[in-house]
Structure formats: structure tokens, C-alpha cells
Amino acid sequence: MSTIQIIGLKGLPIVKEGDNLAKLICEATEKQGTPIRNGDIIVVTHVVVSRAEGKIVNLDEVKPSEFAKKIAEPYGKDPALVEVVLRESKSIVRMGYGKLITETKHGFVCANSGVDISNVPGERVVALLPEDPDASAQKIREEIRRLTGCDVAVIISDTHGRPLREGEINIAIGVAGLKPIRDRRGEKDLFGYVLRVKQTAIADELASAAELVIGQADEGVPAAIIRGYQYPKSENAKATELVRPKEKDLFR
Amino acid sequence: MSTIQIIGLKGLPIVKEGDNLAKLICEATEKQGTPIRNGDIIVVTHVVVSRAEGKIVNLDEVKPSEFAKKIAEPYGKDPALVEVVLRESKSIVRMGYGKLITETKHGFVCANSGVDISNVPGERVVALLPEDPDASAQKIREEIRRLTGCDVAVIISDTHGRPLREGEINIAIGVAGLKPIRDRRGEKDLFGYVLRVKQTAIADELASAAELVIGQADEGVPAAIIRGYQYPKSENAKATELVRPKEKDLFR
Numbered sequence: 236m237s238t239i240q241i242i243g244l245k246g247l248p249i250v251k252e253g254d255n256l257a258k259l260i261c262e263a264t265e266k267q268g269t270p271i272r273n274g275d276i277i278v279v280t281h282v283v284v285s286r287a288e289g290k291i292v293n294l295d296e297v298k299p300s301e302f303a304k305k306i307a308e309p310y311g312k313d314p315a316l317v318e319v320v321l322r323e324s325k326s327i328v329r330m331g332y333g334k335l336i337t338e339t340k341h342g343f344v345c346a347n348s349g350v351d352i353s354n355v356p357g358e359r360v361v362a363l364l365p366e367d368p369d370a371s372a373q374k375i376r377e378e379i380r381r382l383t384g385c386d387v388a389v390i391i392s393d394t395h396g397r398p399l400r401e402g403e404i405n406i407a408i409g410v411a412g413l414k415p416i417r418d419r420r421g422e423k424d425l426f427g428y429v430l431r432v433k434q435t436a437i438a439d440e441l442a443s444a445a446e447l448v449i450g451q452a453d454e455g456v457p458a459a460i461i462r463g464y465q466y467p468k469s470e471n472a473k474a475t476e477l478v479r480p481k482e483k484d485l486f487r
Numbered sequence: 488m489s490t491i492q493i494i495g496l497k498g499l500p501i502v503k504e505g506d507n508l509a510k511l512i513c514e515a516t517e518k519q520g521t522p523i524r525n526g527d528i529i530v531v532t533h534v535v536v537s538r539a540e541g542k543i544v545n546l547d548e549v550k551p552s553e554f555a556k557k558i559a560e561p562y563g564k565d566p567a568l569v570e571v572v573l574r575e576s577k578s579i580v581r582m583g584y585g586k587l588i589t590e591t592k593h594g595f596v597c598a599n600s601g602v603d604i605s606n607v608p609g610e611r612v613v614a615l616l617p618e619d620p621d622a623s624a625q626k627i628r629e630e631i632r633r634l635t636g637c638d639v640a641v642i643i644s645d646t647h648g649r650p651l652r653e654g655e656i657n658i659a660i661g662v663a664g665l666k667p668i669r670d671r672r673g674e675k676d677l678f679g680y681v682l683r684v685k686q687t688a689i690a691d692e693l694a695s696a697a698e699l700v701i702g703q704a705d706e707g708v709p710a711a712i713i714r715g716y717q718y719p720k721s722e723n724a725k726a727t728e729l730v731r732p733k734e735k736d737l738f739r
Contacts, residue, residue, distance in 0.1 A: 237700050237708070238493065238495070239700055240491070241492075242490050397652075399731055400731055401668065401688065401729050402667070435656070436653065440656050440695040440696065443656070443691070443695040448489050450669070450689075456489070477653050477654060478651070478653065483584060485583050486581065487650070
């Protein structure tokens, strides 16, 4: 029998700029009686990472451009927020139905360049995506190793909508210690056939699994431990491996 | 502390047409010492459901149309397989890069109308999607209730690629007993703000979570139990609630 556990992390204090997030995570896991173990996968929602890294913008200090004002109005959006979204984007991929889908400077395609108006203290304050989410994940991973001696994988997650399907799911925008895609080419299935399904986006599946404890809590659960999953290890993986190049995408 | 368990289901025999899948699942859970409990979510990969329902096609008995032959050739595909894909589709959504993305008669948009050449015994045999995956899920759910007295939710999962992102994930194509989307509009977050993220595709996240035990096993694990997740109940949910209508989709 193979069993995987998804353990929600409660008791993390409100994270502020400069906080040692890895240390806060380790303390919270100790406190709730689920100390980190070798082989754990730590999934952290990007907002707490962004906050620890000071990737916070006060909209009162943003002067919207004419273009931002023009596109904010029909969307019923805050022009300062649209300005931040534009600044965080490399290009606009789609506009319509009150949505602004952009390509971020990292290469992710998502609504509003991933700028998050929820979960940030202060009415007119927003959280941007971390500058380099893989580096953020690696930093947390190394600090956890230093503090606990455990080798873990770290995933930084974000909530994304998606083409074709309704509802949002959590996906991985930063990874450290694991390959985001499990390559199953050449593996055989139950009947000995070579598998048609070739590459599984396990980092996205792990982020979605973590959302089940992160999203259902009444109190704040900004992180989760996934325990018992044998992940393919990597020391140089990048979450952008999960982004399909535009020129290979039938839907762009 | 909130913890969710994902328990892989081993020891399920090779399913054949007419088998009582619910009964086989209950027996397998008993045998491995994880009997079904109230509130469990049972995730079953569609191939075993299709097999139990006889949704199997022998490609040797399929006469490909001229159109199927014409589009099979540049793709290096079996014309009989393409013929089955076309028969199972309502329309072709995209063609290119050796891929055939169709809308199935149920309304799902996926590669090859969900026709599966893996995990089916017999070299030239393929599995179609179940005729009505919600009804299949409901049937399994009711039979589990009859056999065990437990009220569970059932998800029938399939492996899908997706626009924008590399790698495949598992998603829900049939549901029974739970709402596929958790509606969080009006809920407040950690700081008391009304959540920007409004609707979470929990059935897809649960299917992805289940894939973690289904996909990593050396032996066949065609089903999983997810335990400890408080899902929103429903007696008339449909997995097609997860399909974005074409006219509202910026990427179609």
C-alpha cells in the first residue's frame, strides 16, 4: 500500500519583509507535532514568499499610465492595479471578459501577471510574484537543510485559471530539489505496453494536492508538507520547464 | 492540524466487461487494510471504468474513412485509431505538432477524444471514454453505499495535456456526491479581505492528488482513496461544470 500525506501548516505568523520564512516554517512544523523529515515536499503559497522578500507594492504610490487608465475603465478595475500588472508583464496574451492575461517576466502566462490583491495586509497593497521563484525555493530548501539536517524539495505555488476549464487550481511557479516533470517515456504499463502518456507535471499536481489543505482551512494555512511521495530529485530544475514555449502551443 | 491522506489501491484484478467495479474496489480496500469510510473520496482512472462498461474497440474491426487516412499519415498515426478519435468527437478544436485536439461528445476538449491506447489488454485495442462518466461515478457510489453503508464521493479521472503548460495532469471527467467547484466567493482571507480567487476546481485538484499514488506505482494502481478532505456535497453535480463554455474562453 502506498500512502501520501498532505499536512497543512498552521500557526505560521503573519510574514513580513525580511522574515526568515524557512525558520518560521520549521518552527511551525515542530509546534504542531509534525517536524520536517527527509524526503518531505514543502509547498508554500507565493504570497508569503513575496511578503518575506518585500515584493509588495502600495497602490497609492503608483501613477497609472494613460494606457493603464484606458484599459482599467471598461474592466471596472483600479488603474493603479492595472499599471502594476502592466509593469510586471512582458506582453499581453489575451484581454476580454474582464480579464487581463499576461506573460510575466518569468515567462508564466496568467491573469494579472500574478499580482495578488488577496492575503496582503493593507487595503491598497498588492503582492507581486517573487523575482526568481526557483531561487526563492532553493533558498528555503537550503535553510531548512541547515536548520533540520533534512533534504527536502520545495515548491512555490500560485493559484491559476486555465484555458478550456472553469475554476482555478494551484500550480508550481518555483521548484527546488525535484524535477517538475516526471518523464515516463519508455516505462511500461499494467499490460506491458509502453506508456502513451509520457510526461507528468508532478510539480503542478503536488501544488494542487497541497491546495486541498491550504484552501479548505478557516484560518490561514499558507504552506503544506507532502509526505511519502518519491519524487525524482534534481539540483538544477526550473519551474519554467512547465511552461510550453509559445511556438509549440496550439492555443496561443 | 489538518491532514489529508491519499491511499493507493493495489490488488485490483484486471477489470473486464461486466465486472462490478465497486465491488472489486471494496474488496481491494478490505484486503489491503484500508476499508472505505464515510466521507472518503474514491478516485478511479477512466480506463478501468471504460473496460467494465465494455467501451473497448478493436482497431482491426474499424474501417477508416478517407479523411481519417488523410490526417493519420502526416501524424504517423494508425488510421483506424484516428477514425475512432473522429467518431468520438463532436468537433476538431486544434490540429498540429502531431496532436489532434477534439471536443468529445460530452463536451471535454482533449487530445484524441480521450481514446486511450495504454492500459488496455490486446495490441490493437483501445478504450473510449465512458458514455456518461457522471452516471458511471454515481453507479459506483451507490454500489459502494449498498455494500459498505458508507457515503462517499466518486471521481472518474483522466490524464490531460493542457494549453500553456507542459506535462499532463489528472483531471475529473465524472463526479458523484461532491461539487466539482468549491465556490469561495464572499469568503474572507487571512486578513479579512474578501477573496479575489473565487472558484477552485477541487475535483481536478483531487484527481491530480490521486495521480501521485496512481502514477508512481510500479504495479497497477488504477484507483485511490482520498481521506480527510471536507468536500462540498452535491447529489446532482456534473463534471461538465468544469468545462468553460467556448464563447467565454479567451483561448478558443
